[in-house]
Amino acid sequence: MRAEPVRIGLFGAPGAGKTTVVEGLACRLRAAGVAVGGFVTRELRDGDRRYGFACRDIAGGRTAVIAHTGWDAGPRVGRYRVDVAAFESVALAALETATGEGVVVVDEVGSMELLSPAFVRSLWRLLERPQPVVVTMHSRAHPVTDALRRRDDMELVEVTPANRESLPERLYQRLCGAGPDGPAG
Secondary structure, eight states: OOOOOOOOEEOSSTTSSSSHHHHHHHHHHHHTTTTEEEEEEEEEEEEEEEEEEEEEEETOEEEEEEEEEOSSSSSTTTEEEHHHHHHHHHHHHHHOOOSSEEEEEEEESSSSSGGGGGHHHHHHHHHSSSOOEEEOSSSSHHHHHHHHOTTEEEEEOOOOOOTTTHHEEEEEEHHTOOOOTTOOO
16 A cells, blocks of 8 residues: 655745755755656845745746736735736646656745635645645645644644754655655655
8 A cells, every 4th residue: 555645844934944945855856866846936136135036847947926026016915016827827837747756845835825716726636646745834824824734644844044954854854765664655
């Protein structure tokens, strides 16, 4: 009988290093020959000033700016305007093509991403698939992230500045089954 796939939920304060952790994990997995799909969300900065966010397909490299302080249109999240269609154009395609073998990374399930009902549906479909998933999520209460945290199959890991350097290797070991039970998922 096949073991249940590993589901890891990373959470932490803004700036704790969630994206840094999943990018480090993805590099380790690829170096070991493990396929990695999904997407990451990166800050756009000009020096110390953050002015937006971009979403990048991990496997395909396609990128779109999804939020910006200089935009006049789109839903507002804090000081940013969000282009939900741009987010969906990258994230939904990345999740749909991340099938089969390998690990899927979803970075992140946060306020901007949760503006897309299509993304939420795609996330739930992803969690029905028999493959490992690593999800980063904001720490605030929200029905979707609250439901993710309550899942019996979701292992929750807090990312902090103190553990973010060691987490990629620890997560790699967990996903690749370095323990006595063999490959996880």
